[in-house]
Amino acid sequence: MAFLPEMVLLAGALALFLVTLGEGRVRQARTVALISSVAAIIACILSLWENATLFSGAYRVDQFSQVLKLVFGCGFTLVLLLIGNLDDIRDDIRPEYFFFLALSMVGLTMLVSCVDIITLVVSLEVSAFPLYFLVAMRRERKGQKSQMESAIKYIMFGVAANGVMFFGMSYLFGLTGTTSLTEMMPRLQPVIHSPLAIAGLGLTFCGIYYKLAVFPFHFWTPDVYQGASNETAGLVASLPKIGAIAVLVRFVSLASPDNHTVAIMLAILATASMFYGNLIALVQKDFKRLLGFSGIAHAGYALIGFVTLDQMGYAAALYYIIGYFLMVLACFIVICKVSRDGTNVSIDELAGLHRRSPLLALTLVVGVFALAGIPPFVGFMGKLSLLSAALSKGHLCLVIIAMINAAIAVYYYLCVVREACFRDPGDRLPIRLDWPTRVLCVLLIGGILALGVFPGRVLDTLSTSVACVTGGQAPAASAVADAR
Numbered sequence: 150m151a152f153l154p155e156m157v158l159l160a161g162a163l164a165l166f167l168v169t170l171g172e173g174r175v176r177q178a179r180t181v182a183l184i185s186s187v188a189a190i191i192a193c194i195l196s197l198w199e200n201a202t203l204f205s206g207a208y209r210v211d212q213f214s215q216v217l218k219l220v221f222g223c224g225f226t227l228v229l230l231l232i233g234n235l236d237d238i239r240d241d242i243r244p245e246y247f248f249f250l251a252l253s254m255v256g257l258t259m260l261v262s263c264v265d266i267i268t269l270v271v272s273l274e275v276s277a278f279p280l281y282f283l284v285a286m287r288r289e290r291k292g293q294k295s296q297m298e299s300a301i302k303y304i305m306f307g308v309a310a311n312g313v314m315f316f317g318m319s320y321l322f323g324l325t326g327t328t329s330l331t332e333m334m335p336r337l338q339p340v341i342h343s344p345l346a347i348a349g350l351g352l353t354f355c356g357i358y359y360k361l362a363v364f365p366f367h368f369w370t371p372d373v374y375q376g377a378s379n380e381t382a383g384l385v386a387s388l389p390k391i392g393a394i395a396v397l398v399r400f401v402s403l404a405s406p407d408n409h410t411v412a413i414m415l416a417i418l419a420t421a422s423m424f425y426g427n428l429i430a431l432v433q434k435d436f437k438r439l440l441g442f443s444g445i446a447h448a449g450y451a452l453i454g455f456v457t458l459d460q461m462g463y464a465a466a467l468y469y470i471i472g473y474f475l476m477v478l479a480c481f482i483v484i485c486k487v488s489r490d491g492t493n494v495s496i497d498e499l500a501g502l503h504r505r506s507p508l509l510a511l512t513l514v515v516g517v518f519a520l521a522g523i524p525p526f527v528g529f530m531g532k533l534s535l536l537s538a539a540l541s542k543g544h545l546c547l548v549i550i551a552m553i554n555a556a557i558a559v560y561y562y563l564c565v566v567r568e569a570c571f572r573d574p575g576d577r578l579p580i581r582l583d584w585p586t587r588v589l590c591v592l593l594i595g596g597i598l599a600l601g602v603f604p605g606r607v608l609d610t611l612s613t614s615v616a617c618v619t620g621g622q623a624p625a626a627s628a629v630a631d632a633r
Contacts, residue, residue: 299376501574
């Protein structure tokens with residue numbers, strides 16, 4: 150029962166591999182993928198409170214991993230509803246698209262249970278390499294091969310970031326003599342303030358920063374978003390970031406709560422990411438590139454939770470990134486449906502969306518308002534939780550910087566809303582939505598609103614699950630209530 154989610158997803162990936170052996174089996178592949186995602190959700194619910202270890206303690210199932218596996222299962226289903234018929238993917242390789250997507254989900258699901266450097270690296274690569282292929286699968290147009298350029302950049306930056314991360318891991322192994330994160334934590338504490346330990350942690354973080362698109366490991370983000378198909382960009386922008394935050398929780402918890410050097414390093418990266426992402430997003434005309442630079446800024450917001458070096462901050466970061474997944478997916482469903490024949494969408498093309506498709510316009514407004522941090526949506530509660538956690542640890546300057554950046558971001562988000570709700574559609578035709586798209590829009594709107602209005606249960610669950618990683622106790626209910 151403890152490993153049921155992984156077994157279900159592996160079985161689904163194997164079934165998809167068998168489907169890809171035939172010709173023209175796109176519908177069968179999509180059906181198998183949907184069945185696998187729903188079965189994974191059921192498996193996650195059934196095994197939610199299970200605890201077990203595998204591979205001599207290198208792979209651990211606990212509440213932290215099981216909660217996030219449930220998030221991945223739900224996210225897998227939402228992404229499948231998003232990608233639809235894959236109009237921008239070549240006809241002959243569409244079944245393979247679902248196969249690689251399932252493989253990536255297997256890697257992400259295993260990632261959150263890895264408590265050893267070796268299994269962690271394997272899971273990271275299993276989750277990452279299929280995404281490289283998905284970016285390159287976009288259909289070529291006359292005079293346009295940007296998808297290949299984007300895929301090459303994605304791979305090259307990924308390989309470089311992984312090399313730096315492995316070098317940092319070698320430092321940690323040299324200092325502690327173990328690859329197990331649970332054994333590494335107590336062995337690292339006596340030397341945690343040494344330059345070698347700080348360098349090891351810093352270099353190890355680099356690979357995770359790449360997944361999150363944290364400055365200065367962000368260069369691939371806008372180009373990959375622009376070059377990949379709209380559906381692939383929506384996937385790359387969302388689920389892998391949750392896995393990156395989960396891994397970052399395990400590594401940052403190796404630092405002691407009074408390690409000011411690690412806290413300062415994280416605060417500098419958070420500040421640089423927020424300013425860079427928001428300022429560059431101000432001048433973007435392509436909606437996907439805007440979301441790419443916005444994602445860099447939101448990665449900076451998420452890092453604020455890690456500056457606290459405590460459970461409350463880690464739980465707030467996880468809560469925020471789960472909310473970000475819903476917010477950015479709401480924007481990408483609009484891009485996929487507004488796009489003509491899978492082409493990229495400029496902000497001007499959103500003009501008159503409230504008349505062309507009221508449901509899409511509502512989904513876009515909710516997603517953009519949530520990204521801007523406007524109540525009562527999850528973006529507001531996520532930022533409030535992060536800033537409350539940082540302020541409780543005395544990081545007043547960082548809180549002020551985050552508030553300034555949130556104000557900057559409001560401008561370009563409102564520009565999107567202006568185009569969608571206050572511009573005339575001109576000669577643009579109405580947009581007809583199929584039932585999976587309607588279901589996805591309703592689910593995203595409901596999720597963004599529910600997480601913003603009722604954050605207590607989610608924050609309590611995440612705080613309890615993070616305690617399984619840090620070895621401490623979950624914050625008292627009063628502390629979580631104060632944060633809210």
